[in-house]
Amino acid sequence: MFVCLLAGFGLVANAQADVDSPYSLFGIGQVNGRSMNVRLKGMGGVANAMFGGGIINAENPASYAKIDSLAFLFDAGFYFKSSTFSTATLSEKANNASFDYVSMAFGVTPWWKMALGVQPFSTSGYNMLIDDIEPGIGKTTTRFKGSGGLNQAFWGNAFKIGKHFAVGANAYYVFGNSKAETSLFFPDTVYFIGSRRSVDVMVRSFMFDYGMLFNTSVGNDMELSLGLTYTQKINLNGDQTLFIRSFEEDVDTEVEYLIDTITYVTNKTKITMPQGIGFGVALQKGSDWAVGTDFNWTQWSKFARQGKTEGLQDSWRVLAGAEFTPKHTSISGYFSRVTYRFGGFYEQGFINLPGNDGLDHSINKVGVTAGMSLPLPKTMSKVNLALEAGQYGTREGGLIQERYAKVSVGVSVFEHWFMKRKYK
Secondary structure: OHHHHHHHOOOEEOOOOOOOOHHHHOOOOEEOOOOOOHHHHHOOOOOOOOOOOOOOOOOOHHHHHHOOOOEEEEEEEEEEEEEEEEOOOOEEEEEEEEEEEEEEEEEEEOOEEEEEEEEEEEEOOEEEEEEEEEOOOEEEEEEEEEEEEEEEEEEEEEEEEOOOEEEEEEEEEEEEEEEEEEEEEOOOOOOOOEEEEEEEEEEEEEEEEEEEEEEEEEEOOEEEEEEEEEEOOEEEEEEEEEEEEEEEEOOOOOOEEEEEEEEEEEEEEEEEEOOEEEEEEEEEEOOOEEEEEEEEEEOHHHOEEOOEEOOOOOEEEEEEEEEEOOOOOOOOOHHHOOEEEEEEEEEEOOOEEEOOOOOEEEOOEEEEEEEEEEEOOOOOOEEEEEEEEEEEEOOHHHOOEEEEEEEEEEEEEEEEOOOOOOOO
16 A cells, blocks of 8 residues: 555655654664664664674674673763755755664673664654645545664673684564554545554564685785674564544644544564565785675565565665774874775665655665775773765656665774783
């Protein structure tokens, strides 16, 4: 139903602070990646084969095994996003700022490392109006409004196997609330009253993903690494409340006067999250430079609520990025110790909509990134910055296109534990 409505009319996303994307109407909303480090965001998001003694890479839990055994790592970040939503004839702007992630990692033994963290898993934020003319009734207005989202707290463990291999796993506790409303108004007649259907979903459940990492020296202090990740298909369990009522409301002020309750029921719900797999290759030379590329695939066609699929398609994503530090051992030249990054990505999204031109349109995403790490004086900690500029969706067939710029800021704290100091 929603697919036909979106394709058949030109939609306008209201420019409000809580607007995330009109396409967060589908599935469980806009799904965030698990990259809990601004460093990786500046490299296009490559992560499957990336590792380092001072980086927490939740995309591949096996990478925790490469963390310094005596190190305690703490990382936190936030972002600001500015978007322009447009159709062939209309345009609106929206801004959004939010907490991004917080994570920490440390060594339990030389061969066992652990990580903890929390970040948003998915977000839903849209407010769209569709106007139509019904014979004998006049103008009708349908409003689609959504808010909320899911969060994920994770506990990860990685184990080093020999000199070249590592394996790891993340256990995620997914929790949060989301609300979706569909309202129908009849502004041209007093003989029909408005109706609203609200669905509130509260999720409390677990998810799991796994990773493997292989790395080997290829000469001249360079290391080649291969990474493989797998996200398990699983059911998210929770509670759902359906509330249908008739009401009177001013569409502009959204002041509502309840007339009658038609349905109010709460029951258990089950959301089937799809499996996914990722593969990555990276080449690094100590702290001088690194390059990497990833391919990720997710079986969104199997996404379902209460056992019913929602017409989504499988998605895939290609990413590439690089970083370099002019001279990380420099004493006098600060900017020689700054790490610079760039990258890009292309994603075939899980949404495919028929447009009013009679063609199907995949809602895809493409973007470029840049970033840097600024070392803090007399410490191994850093301030990380990343800029992402991209495009999501299309204006063809009466659909909506989003062009955006996103700035991410993170602080990585690196401290050594259990080191005995000597005094002379």
